[in-house]
Amino acid sequence: MVDPQLWISLNEVVNSGNKWGVLMYEYENTLRETARALVAPNKGILAADESFSTIEKRFKTIDVASTADSRRAYREILFTTSGSNEFISGVILFDETIRQTTSEGQAFTDVLLKQGIIPGIKVDKGTTPLPFSRGEKITEGLDGLRARLKEYRQLGARFAKWRAVLAIGEETPSRYCIHCNGHALGRYAALCQEEDLVPIVEPEVLMEGAHSIDRCEKETGKTLEAVFGALDESGLLLEGILLKPNMVLPGKDCTIQAHPEEVAEATLRCFLRHVPAAVPGVVFLSGGQSDVQATKNLNAMNALGKFPWELSFSFGRALQAPVLEAWQGESRNIEAAKKAFYHRASCNGAARSGSYNEAMEKEVA
Ligand code: 13P
Numbered sequence: 453m454v455d456p457q458l459w460i461s462l463n464e465v466v467n468s469g470n471k472w473g474v475l476m477y478e479y480e481n482t483l484r485e486t487a488r489a490l491v492a493p494n495k496g497i498l499a500a501d502e503s504f505s506t507i508e509k510r511f512k513t514i515d516v517a518s519t520a521d522s523r524r525a526y527r528e529i530l531f532t533t534s535g536s537n538e539f540i541s542g543v544i545l546f547d548e549t550i551r552q553t554t555s556e557g558q559a560f561t562d563v564l565l566k567q568g569i570i571p572g573i574k575v576d577k578g579t580t581p582l583p584f585s586r587g588e589k590i591t592e593g594l595d596g597l598r599a600r601l602k603e604y605r606q607l608g609a610r611f612a613k614w615r616a617v618l619a620i621g622e623e624t625p626s627r628y629c630i631h632c633n634g635h636a637l638g639r640y641a642a643l644c645q646e647e648d649l650v651p652i653v654e655p656e657v658l659m660e661g662a663h664s665i666d667r668c669e670k671e672t673g674k675t676l677e678a679v680f681g682a683l684d685e686s687g688l689l690l691e692g693i694l695l696k697p698n699m700v701l702p703g704k705d706c707t708i709q710a711h712p713e714e715v716a717e718a719t720l721r722c723f724l725r726h727v728p729a730a731v732p733g734v735v736f737l738s739g740g741q742s743d744v745q746a747t748k749n750l751n752a753m754n755a756l757g758k759f760p761w762e763l764s765f766s767f768g769r770a771l772q773a774p775v776l777e778a779w780q781g782e783s784r785n786i787e788a789a790k791k792a793f794y795h796r797a798s799c800n801g802a803a804r805s806g807s808y809n810e811a812m813e814k815e816v817a
Pocket residue numbers: 499615654737738739740766767768769770
């Protein structure tokens with residue numbers, strides 16, 4: 453039995469910011485609160501921050517042209533689905549979207565805030581080839597970032613996102629690529645905390661390829677180790693970030709696919725080894741899994757019990773695929789599209805506590 457007095461002093465140390473009990477970080481309290489609010493029970497994040505080229509690709513699948521108007525109309529469906537705030541804590545916006553309004557002229561950020569949903573913003577500028585590498589990528593966007601973050605904060609953002617991409621191949625990801633992307637994530641994340649924005653740190657090890665789940669576990673572990681090394685060097689507050697990683701999965705073309713229980717076991721083994729307990733939450737990306745698969749895998753993780761961090765979602769495709777499918781660019785389908793979004797959000801909300809089951813999928817139609 454732990455001596456209660458010792459327990460109290462341990463808690464004071466953990467919660468005091470640093471060992472002198474002085475607030476080292478100007479925005480420590482709000483960073484901690486925002487990070488925790490984003491991973492509140494039964495809730496997760498909607499990633500609706502597709503760049504112009506990505507949203508164009510998504511719209512092409514339903515034969516809709518990507519224009520400022522069609523993007524606004526589509527995102528208005530996502531942001532005005534009543535009741536979605538039971539399951540959605542925050543939304544990641546794209547630069548265009550944070551400046552847009554609904555068809556009735558209300559700023560999207562206000563629409564979200566009124567529902568208690570926290571607006572966030574994608575701040576990286578996409579990937580470019582890493583020189584002298586085997587086709588690897590580095591994420592750009594550090595130049596001028598401090599000024600952009602200040603503006604986004606004024607526009608209503610309370611958190612930000614930066615995505616790094618690592619591909620598994622015969623000789624990749626290289627140590628150099630992991631190092632460069634880790635360094636950029638560290639610089640980005642510290643700048644965010646300086647401006648009172650919670651950084652979502654996203655190192656994505658891609659699903660593309662025929663690699664095994666074991667190989668994914670190994671490369672994800674190496675990546676997380678380097679990323680947390682870089683975050684530590686940047687001096688930031690770990691309690692004021694969220695990690696947005698891939699789940700540990702076999703490659704899309706691997707002949708042996710994994711059950712949710714195996715995915716959960718491999719992912720958590722990897723994270724318990726490489727993710728500090730001070731991080732309040734892990735918000736998974738879906739990365740090309742089907743919507744139902746992503747929900748099942750998240751559910752299997754939470755069904756295993758309690759971990760040092762909340763295990764939640766920050767899905768793009770896995771929340772939006774059925775919405776696009778229902779919408780088809782037609783205003784007469786808006787209600788059906790909202791229904792599809794509410795349903796997917798509620799399934800993922802249930803997966804936050806391991807209480808999702810397949811019967812929930814039938815409730816929608
Ligand atoms: P997916 O869930 O579609 O992978 O998107 C999440 C995201 O934000 C990628 O940066």
